[in-house]
Amino acid sequence: MRTIRLAPGADLAGFRAAARRLAAEGVPPEAAAFTTADAPGLFAAPPEAEAPPLALPKPVAALIPAVVPHRDPERYALLYGLVWRALHGERHLLEVASDPLVHRLLRMRKAVGRDLHKMHAFLRFRRVPGQGEGQGEGEGQGRGQGQEPRERFAAWFEPDHHILAAAAPFFVERFPAFDWSILTPEASAHWDGAALRLGPPGRREDVPATDSFEAGWCAYYASTFNPARLNPTAMRAEMPKKYWRNLPETAAIPDLVRAARPRVAAMIEREPALPQKRVPARALAAMAAQEPASLDALNAIIRRSEPLVPGATQAVLGEGPLGAAIAFVGEQPGDQEDRQGRPFVGPAGQLLTRALEAAGIERPAAYLTNAVKHFKFEERGRRRIHQKPTAGEVAHYRWWLDRELGFVRPRLVVGLGATAVLALTGQTIPITRARGPARFAGKPYTGFITVHPSYLLRLPDGAKDAAYTAFVDDLRRVRALAEETAA
Structure with missing residues (x-):
């Protein structure tokens, strides 16, 4: 039997040297005994020459330093057993979690890792x-002589x-x-x-019993304590009581726990008085109660109201004269519209302007607006990417759109795309099938359905020309219908 004496504690270097010698000599695990006694045992081997490094699989080599700090006195024998098996044909042994040796070593690694985590979290200087007072032997040697x-x-x-x-x-x-x-x-x-x-x-x-910093730290800890999330069982699992006597903040825990229930009750009682945000039903009811008497009054409400969709820097209002024969309703403002505060000024708006001119419709004579008045977007780096509004968000904005068109009083309203048609009719209607003149039930104006100009921008180059021509044809029909309703 070979007896190997290692230093007390975590003697990683000693174990590595011993494992190399034993493996080089072909000593099996059952013929090797490891001890951490301070003095050599009766059968301890004399010092031996260094042996060459072992060609171990990377997972085995990584596991050894993670297990050596464990307090189990059998850790070195178990690790040498793992090394022996890895060197004798079982290189993938650590992949077999059901193996008793592997199972035990992995549990030991986990225990050491948990202890490291607790030390990182619960050590307080x-x-x-x-x-410079109280330095132990060897301390302060990194500084030059004469330095404060x-x-x-x-x-x-x-x-x-x-x-x-x-x-x-x-x-x-x-x-x-x-x-x-x-x-x-x-x-x-x-x-x-x-x-x-x-x-x-x-x-x-x-170690000093306290210092001047701890009072502020304890006050901060108490101020961040959330009584509504109190869970003593989870608290003790994450911060075991064995560490409490060395943590200054734990002195406040009993009082915080005792006061948690009354604090939660007080929070519940105060809750109705807290400001409510992004509650569309309440916001719309408050808007309707104001009963705007003009488009300007309606727009004033829109400007000071919080967006009912996430994003946006300002409300983008409709543009055009009251009594316009034709009103165009799009989906929502885009990035440029949000920045400039005007509808249809971005790429899709520029395409619409060109198509209106080709169809013989003067843009300044028409009324242009959107179903949703704020730009809904998602930030990706420096870009703001358009996000399609949900049906619920479109419904929240219908109050504005209905009153807006009521003040403008157009003879013909053009729904540009599916979202606009949903806002005007309350129904999801396929644009390609319903394209053309339409009856918007209960509305005092004639309806017309066509695509949104942004749809044309998304088409491949080979299909854009034909789609643009069809869009201009739709706008010519819109102009003709508006002229018929005026007769």
Whole structure:
């Protein structure tokens, strides 16, 4: 039986050297015993020469340092058993989670990882009174002679496993600008701004009981406590009570828990008085109660109302004269319309203007508006991408559209696209099948259905010319119908 003595704690270097020697000599796991005794045992082997590195699978090599900090005294024997099997034909052993050895080692890795996480989360530094006071042997060596000592901080922690060496680099990265020491019952770590050193065990009394920062930290912790989400079971699972005595904020927890129920009751009682936003039914009822007497009064309501769709910087109002023979209703403003505050000024609007001119309709003589008065969009980098309004959002804006057209009093209303037709009729109607003159039930004007000009922009180049010609033909029919209704 070969007995290998390793240093107490997490002796990763010692285990690697021993595993290389044992494997090179062909010593099977059952013939090797690992011990962490401070003194050599009766059968301890004398120092041996270095053996060459082992060609281990990457998952096995990565698992070893994650398990070595575990407190289980059998960890080294289990790891050498894994190494032996990986070197003798079972290179994919870690993929077999049901294997008893693999299962046990993976559970150990998980326990070490959880302990590291708790240390990262629950370690609290306290300022040591007097700059440079109380430095242990070897501390402060990273600074030159004659330099003024910096502030020092210390923390006490009681880990479940031998994780201090693995955890300390995290705190070096997080707090590189001041000197600190982490003391545990079995070892200590010291950072002086230049080097990280491990030392002997520390004492809890060497860490200050409190400091001036903690009062502010405890006040902040209490202010962020949400009584409506109190769950003591989950709290204890995430912050086990074993850590509480070293966390200053936990002193406030009992009072916060006792006061949670009354605070929630008070919040519920105050809730009706809180301002309500984006409640369309209430917003529309408030608008209707104002009973605007003119288009200008209606537009004033629109300008000061919150958008009923997400996005938008301003309401984009209709444009054109009262009594216009023809009113064109689109879907919603686009990016350029939202920026300029005018309807149909973007690419689709420019196409519409050109088509109106080709059809013999003067744009300034027509009334142009949209079913939805605000630009609904999603930001992607620097671009604002159009988002189609839902049927519910279109319905929320019908109050505005109906009164707007009532004040304008057009003889003919053209629905440009499916969203506009939905707003005018309350029904989803296929545009290609219903294209042309239409009866809008209950409306005091003649209707006409055609495509939205943005539809033409989305077509492939080979189909755009024919579609544009058909769109201009529709507008010529619109002009003819408007002239017939005037006769």
